[in-house]
Amino acid sequence: MPELPEVETIRQGLDRWVTGRTIGAVEGRHPRAVRRHAAGPADFADALVGRTVTGVRRRGKYLWLPLDDEAAIIGHLGMSGQLLLCADDVPDGPHLRIRFRFGDGGPQLRFVDQRTFGGLSVSPGGAVLLDGAVSPGGAPVPAEIAHIALDPLDPLFVDSDFLTALQRRNTQVKRALLDQTLISGVGNIYADEALWRARLHWARPTSALTRPQGRALIGAVRDVLTESIRAGGTSFDALYVNVNGESGYFDRSLAVYGRAGEPCTRCGAPVRREPFMNRSAYSCPRCQPRPRPPTP
DNA sequence: CATTTATCCTGTAAGC
DNA sequence: TGCTTACAGGATAAAT
Secondary structure, three states: OOOOHHHHHHHHHHHOOOOEEEEEEEEEEHHHOOOOOOOHHHHHHHHHHHHHEEEEEEEOOOEEEEEEOOOOOEOOOOOOOOEEEEEEOOOOOOEEEEEEOOOOOEEEEEEEEEOOOOEEEEOOOOOOOHHHHHOHHHOOOHHOOOOOOOOOOOOOHHHHHHHHHHOOOEEEEEHHHHHHOOOOOHHHHHHHHHHHHHOOOOEEHHHOOOOHHHHHHHHHHHHHHHHHHOOOOOOOOOOOOOOOOOOOOOOHOOOOOOOOOOOOOOOOEEOOEEEEEEEEEOOOOOOOOOOOOOOO
């Protein structure tokens, strides 16, 4: 599902195909897609018609598109959201939620979302620098996402600060990786992949991690995210595609996620799947031994 | 305050 | 064959 590499791939596509274009019409097709827009669906469209997109930015799994009037469109793909550039004659699918037409008459932008966990909103002052005191790292982000931590590909991300915060936590290491207020952009897929690379079991208590283990972990997180971006992200099915409808191919490089019973590519032991937060955690039983005592 | 759990959704696949 | 159930899981409100 869309995590940092998938969102970054989409950001790059939007930057290429949408930046500089002026919105001509906005068509809302499902109220849930704009539920985060406090001023309501009608205001969402009113705030955008006639505005020009000046760029596309990202923090973690959030996107935002600054506009020429100091507002910004904020977007989150949730589980199944897609942003697609389509010629006018491409038929609407059943999950079309929002359509943007542009004044140049070029390809329209569609927000398509099967499970409706994603959505778009307009942040009135979102294109303007936020008070650095309340934004993690002091970076400019819309106020609505100021609670989201820096992601590990952000130039302002400081490894040692993250490791200190990680060690202060009293929880399991995978839970910490998924906490977007501690480190953003990592979801279930890349958490499992990074833990495998760092040879750490997901249930390891954060407070007991050594500094070298922590450094190995953040290095692994950064490596796997970077490699996946290079591959265009991970596509298991048609639910994740880039803005032109193309799949990424990092699924071929996954070591453990979704590979229960298959051999570990490092040691050959069958990959283990364990229940984790009403989901699954995949790991290698040999490379990532369980922590000694019962989990905290 | 820190941390965990329940909830929102729908399509696919597995089970009876 | 057709119905039911489990599962996928990001963010957030609510609970502990």
